[in-house]
Amino acid sequence: MIKTGNVERKDSSGISPFQHSRYCLATHMKKPLLILILLLPFFSSMAQKKVPFSTIPDTTIQSRVWILSGATTALYGAGLAALNTAWYKGYPREGFHFFNDMGEWNQVDKTGHIFSAYFIGKYSREMWRWSGLPRKKQIWIGGLSGFAYQSVVEVLDGYSSEWGFSWGDMGANAIGSALLISQELAWNEQRIQLKFSAHPQNYDDPVLQHKADQLFGTTFWERTLKDYNGQTYWLSVNLYSFRKESRLPKWLNIAVGYGSQGMIGGRDNTWTDEHGIYHDYSQLRRVRQFYLSPDVDFTKIPTRKKGVKVIFQVLNMLKFPAPTFEINSKGNMKLHAVYF
Known part of the structure; x- marks a missing residue:
């Protein structure tokens, strides 16, 4: 429809340009709307479908990702708090410093670091299966969690007068995580x-x-x-x-x-x-x-x-x-x- 002053012009069909535009828009929208209406029951059934709690899903379930993220943060926080009480209680603190302890305890402590990083990563990886994340993401997130946790512990050591931040410990942590991740990537299981x-x-x-x-x-x-x-x-x-x-x-x-x-x-x-x-x-x-x-x-x-x-x-x-x-x-x- 074109207005000239107070006069409204129409085409030979009696439809104004404005009405024609609305008609074309409505015509073009009908097809997608019809498809959407036909698919509504399908989307509704998908939304109502729930994966049983104990089932390992084939696709990512975002709510489980958030649950595992929160649970992991809480567990690590509680673990660090308990370790702070059990391990550092009664020992004086000082400024952050480094410490070379490679020659101590016949390296049994280094073996313990390897085991701890491996153990934490292993069970974190098992937990992340529940999220439905792609396999490699599960492996890397789970496997590196042991290294990350142990790294925080190492920083705490860096403020203790009895110990210090040890690159030897960090290397042992990396070995533990690498042992887990490499086997999962190569064999999808822990043979060793x-x-x-x-x-x-x-x-x-x-x-x-x-x-x-x-x-x-x-x-x-x-x-x-x-x-x-x-x-x-x-x-x-x-x-x-x-x-x-x-x-x-x-x-x-x-x-x-x-x-x-x-x-x-x-x-x-x-x-x-x-x-x-x-x-x-x-x-x-x-x-x-x-x-x-x-x-x-x-x-x-x-x-x-x-x-x-x-x-x-x-x-x-x-x-x-x-x-x-x-x-x-x-x-x-x-x-x-x-x-x-």
């Missing part, structure tokens, strides 16, 4: 797993007992976490995963372990106590120990119960008690009927 075992140590000498209480704590959990003399770390290999045409039991592993004993200090067994008295226990030899033992991969034991699967995943961080052959740095060999 890191495991842990520990047993309480007895310090019959009252001076050694006092020093051990100061260094390693007095409770069961403190001793398990801090006393390197009672810790063993294992590299557990699933045999069937490498020979799937064989008749080997799927759950059978062979584990190689490492530990050390006779350590009452980071570098040597001498110290000056709080009363200024010097103690020399150099006669207490610091011995490296190497182990060979059969093991069980609980995740290879078939079960349809999801709760049992979760328990098996947790149990798999621990070395199964079994007969064990030991050889140490003194050249001594020993066969343990059962070792943990």
Whole structure:
């Protein structure tokens, strides 16, 4: 429709240009609207369809991504708070500084860093399966979470007077995460797993007992976490995963372990106590120990119960008690009927 003054012009059909424009617009919109109306029931059913809580989805579920992000943040925060209480309690703090501890504790502490980064990353990766994110994203997010958590711990060490930020620890953290990520990318499974075992140590000498209480704590959990003399770390290999045409039991592993004993200090067994008295226990030899033992991969034991699967995943961080052959740095060999 064109207006000239108060006159409205129309074409020969009696339709003004303005009306014609509205007609054309309506005509062009009818087809998409019709398709949208026909598809509404489909979209409605898709919106109403819910994935069962325990099901691993094929596509990303954004709500689960947010849930896992929040849960991970909360768990890591709680873990760091607990560690701050259990590990740093009673130790003085100072400005951020570096510390070279590669020669300490016969490197059992470095093995612990490798295990911790691997363990955290492994179970974080299992959690992220629930999100439905693409496989590689799950692997990288889960795998690097162990390295990220341990890095924060290392920063906390950097403010402790007793320790400091250690590049050796950071390297060990990277090895643990790399072991997890590389296997997931290559095989989509963990054929070579890191495991842990520990047993309480007895310090019959009252001076050694006092020093051990100061260094390693007095409770069961403190001793398990801090006393390197009672810790063993294992590299557990699933045999069937490498020979799937064989008749080997799927759950059978062979584990190689490492530990050390006779350590009452980071570098040597001498110290000056709080009363200024010097103690020399150099006669207490610091011995490296190497182990060979059969093991069980609980995740290879078939079960349809999801709760049992979760328990098996947790149990798999621990070395199964079994007969064990030991050889140490003194050249001594020993066969343990059962070792943990």
